Amino acid sequence: MTSGTGPPPKISLENITKKFTVRPTKENPEGSVLTALDGISLDMSAGEFITLVGPSGSGKTTLLDLLAGLTKPDTGRVLVDGREVTGPGRDRAVVFQQYALFPWRTAAANVSFGLEGTGSDGKRYSRKERAEKAREYLDLVGLGGFEDRYPHELSGGMKQRVAIARSLAYEPDVLLMDEPFAALDAQTREQLQTELLRIWATTGKTIIFITHGIDEAVYLGQRVAVLSSRPGRLKQIVDIDVGDRSGDEDVRSNAAFVEHRHKVWSLLHDEVRRAQEAGHAKIQPDGSAPDEARNVSTGKAA
Amino acid sequence: MMSTPTLTKDPNTLAAPAPSPATKRRGIKPRSWAPNTGAARFRSGARRAGRGIWGSGAIILFLLLWELGPIYLAPASTRVFLPPLHVVLQALARLVENGQLQNHLAASLTRSASGFGIAVVAAVALGLLVAWYRSLDQFLNPLLEVFRNTAALALLPVFTLLLGIGEISKISIVAYAAFFPVLLNTIAGVRTVDPLLIRAARSLGLSNFQLFQKVILPSAVPTIFTGIRMAGTSSILVLIAAEMVGAKAGLGYLIVNSQMSFLIPDMYAGILTVSLLGLLVNYLLVAVERHFSRWRTAVGSQAA
Numbered sequence: 001m002t003s004g005t006g007p008p009p010k011i012s013l014e015n016i017t018k019k020f021t022v023r024p025t026k027e028n029p030e031g032s033v034l035t036a037l038d039g040i041s042l043d044m045s046a047g048e049f050i051t052l053v054g055p056s057g058s059g060k061t062t063l064l065d066l067l068a069g070l071t072k073p074d075t076g077r078v079l080v081d082g083r084e085v086t087g088p089g090r091d092r093a094v095v096f097q098q099y100a101l102f103p104w105r106t107a108a109a110n111v112s113f114g115l116e117g118t119g120s121d122g123k124r125y126s127r128k129e130r131a132e133k134a135r136e137y138l139d140l141v142g143l144g145g146f147e148d149r150y151p152h153e154l155s156g157g158m159k160q161r162v163a164i165a166r167s168l169a170y171e172p173d174v175l176l177m178d179e180p181f182a183a184l185d186a187q188t189r190e191q192l193q194t195e196l197l198r199i200w201a202t203t204g205k206t207i208i209f210i211t212h213g214i215d216e217a218v219y220l221g222q223r224v225a226v227l228s229s230r231p232g233r234l235k236q237i238v239d240i241d242v243g244d245r246s247g248d249e250d251v252r253s254n255a256a257f258v259e260h261r262h263k264v265w266s267l268l269h270d271e272v273r274r275a276q277e278a279g280h281a282k283i284q285p286d287g288s289a290p291d292e293a294r295n296v297s298t299g300k301a302a
Numbered sequence: 303m304m305s306t307p308t309l310t311k312d313p314n315t316l317a318a319p320a321p322s323p324a325t326k327r328r329g330i331k332p333r334s335w336a337p338n339t340g341a342a343r344f345r346s347g348a349r350r351a352g353r354g355i356w357g358s359g360a361i362i363l364f365l366l367l368w369e370l371g372p373i374y375l376a377p378a379s380t381r382v383f384l385p386p387l388h389v390v391l392q393a394l395a396r397l398v399e400n401g402q403l404q405n406h407l408a409a410s411l412t413r414s415a416s417g418f419g420i421a422v423v424a425a426v427a428l429g430l431l432v433a434w435y436r437s438l439d440q441f442l443n444p445l446l447e448v449f450r451n452t453a454a455l456a457l458l459p460v461f462t463l464l465l466g467i468g469e470i471s472k473i474s475i476v477a478y479a480a481f482f483p484v485l486l487n488t489i490a491g492v493r494t495v496d497p498l499l500i501r502a503a504r505s506l507g508l509s510n511f512q513l514f515q516k517v518i519l520p521s522a523v524p525t526i527f528t529g530i531r532m533a534g535t536s537s538i539l540v541l542i543a544a545e546m547v548g549a550k551a552g553l554g555y556l557i558v559n560s561q562m563s564f565l566i567p568d569m570y571a572g573i574l575t576v577s578l579l580g581l582l583v584n585y586l587l588v589a590v591e592r593h594f595s596r597w598r599t600a601v602g603s604q605a606a
């Protein structure tokens with residue numbers, strides 16, 4: 001979308017389409033084909049923070065899976081650094097809503113998980129280097145001293161911090177985050193949002209952040225991409241300029257923020273209505289939705 | 303006899319230190335409550351002691367009945383077949399003294415440990431393969447279902463016919479009986495790995511083998527150990543039965559042989575040993591299982 005003269009894009013989605021075959025059910029004995037994503041094109045430059053909002057079922061997770069290399073598009077290409085993505089790699093990391101920590105590993109062992117063995121880039125870390133990295137990144141997410149805790153000994157917010165540290169530890173350029181804060185309480189969520197911005201500022205990662213919280217999308221993103229309800233199409237990209245978010249003032253109540261928020265809300269509102277008409281009764285009027293199918297959230301969504 | 307420590311410990315520890323310092327330090331004003339807390343503590347301690355008595359009460363009653371029943375309740379003719387506890391304990395002591403019990407115990411332990419060991423290794427290996435390769439599962443599953451639902455002891459005559467009454471036959475039937483709990487639990491353990499963890503590992507670029515080694519296996523370990531614990535119990539059970547049918551040594555042999563030689567106290571000594579051995583093995587395996595499942599505590603709340 002942002003075609004032009006600037007540097008080559010870090011990530012480039014070229015006319016992506018993704019379809020799923022729906023298994024035959026009683027009502028629909030034939031089975032059918034469901035188009036989850038339809039003709040998505042998007043360029044992101046290095047170091048950009050983009051948030052992706054869309055009604056439940058609009059294909060946000062599907063898009064993230066494509067970027068992560070966990071699935072392949074039916075048509076179109078996903079390019080990272082100009083090379084087509086053919087599978088997962090250490091240049092990209094995923095943070096999941098449900099943390100996905102390995103419960104039999106301590107926080108430090110979880111963080112160093114991605115450093116074990118030889119990576120796709122041929123890099124190998126010794127045990128000592130791994131332990132050092134784990135400590136370094138746990139420090140970065142504010143969990144210094146929690147190296148030996150097991151996941152079940154940590155709160156939800158701490159678990160997500162560990163998951164973020166795990167993703168950062170093998171130094172990917174791109175961070176893919178799928179509603180990472182949706183299961184957290186409001187206070188912890190705000191805290192982690194601020195921390196994420198700080199980490200982004202210090203590490204310069206390219207971040208794609210999926211959310212169904214409009215506030216979250218506007219607060220975090222330099223741009224907010226709005227997906228239409230199924231089939232997911234890129235409805236609009238909203239450039240966000242709410243001033244300095246690292247300061248102490250309450251950005252969420254300044255005029256620019258409110259204006260942007262309203263813009264995204266209006267865009268999403270139409271889509272949510274359409275999605276509801278298409279049978280997604282669970283979606284709330286504010287665009288949030290206890291996610292169906294794969295993400296079983298606790299219903300505490302924004 | 304097992305209950306004595308819990309019985310005596312509790313009332314002492316709670317009654318002595320609790321009221322004295324607590325009441326004194328509180329001074330005058332809260333007088334009304336100091337005795338209260340003391341009483342409360344006494345009550346909770348008493349409750350704990352009470353639970354201790356209640357918990358071992360059935361055992362004590364049973365042992366008392368065993369000791370006194372044959373002497374005072376049973377007719378003399380029955381007493382011969384049901385000697386009181388102290389006679390059995392004397393027989394047990396004698397068997398330990400002349401080394402017979404140790405010999406039988408060693409024979410039984412060797413057999414059950416060999417059979418159990420073979421079963422665990424084979425069942426874990428096959429279970430991992432079956433769980434990993436769906437086509438192998440579809441192929442083998444019906445047959446496994448048939449074998450699993452055939453009681454091991456029903457096959458005892460077959461084992462005896464084919465392998466004789468020697469060690470191989472006994473080790474084989476133990477292995478057979480121990481095999482299925484481990485196999486089924488291994489399969490279940492691999493199957494129930496959290497798909498999210500697999501996605502996370504895949505997104506980190508793990509190969510199939512690494513995925514297996516670093517995610518699937520560790521997450522299946524607690525379930526596998528549950529199977530191993532069940533196998534331990536059933537391997538002793540089946541072995542004793544096998545030793546009763548044909549053997550020259552072993553606890554099963556001791557029991558049956560004593561019966562036939564009319565050494566009834568020895569027979570009960572053998573039975574007592576079997577049940578103590580069963581308790582011990584189960585206790586050890588439960589401890590091992592718990593050790594490997596430590597991280598599982600509150601895993602359910604992980605999603606919250």
Ligand SMILES: Nc1ncnc2c1ncn2[C@@H]1O[C@H](COP(=O)(O)OP(=O)(O)O)[C@@H](O)[C@H]1O
Pocket residue numbers: 020021022034036054055056057058059060061062063230291292293294
């Ligand atoms: N593996 C799959 N098989 C069939 N349908 C799928 C699969 N994954 C996702 N879908 C469908 O694709 C649509 C988009 O899903 P998803 O990307 O999870 O949406 P979102 O994350 O925006 O809520 C949904 O209707 C979902 O049911």
Ligand SMILES: [Mg+2]
Pocket residue numbers: 060061062291295
């Ligand atoms: Mg989703």
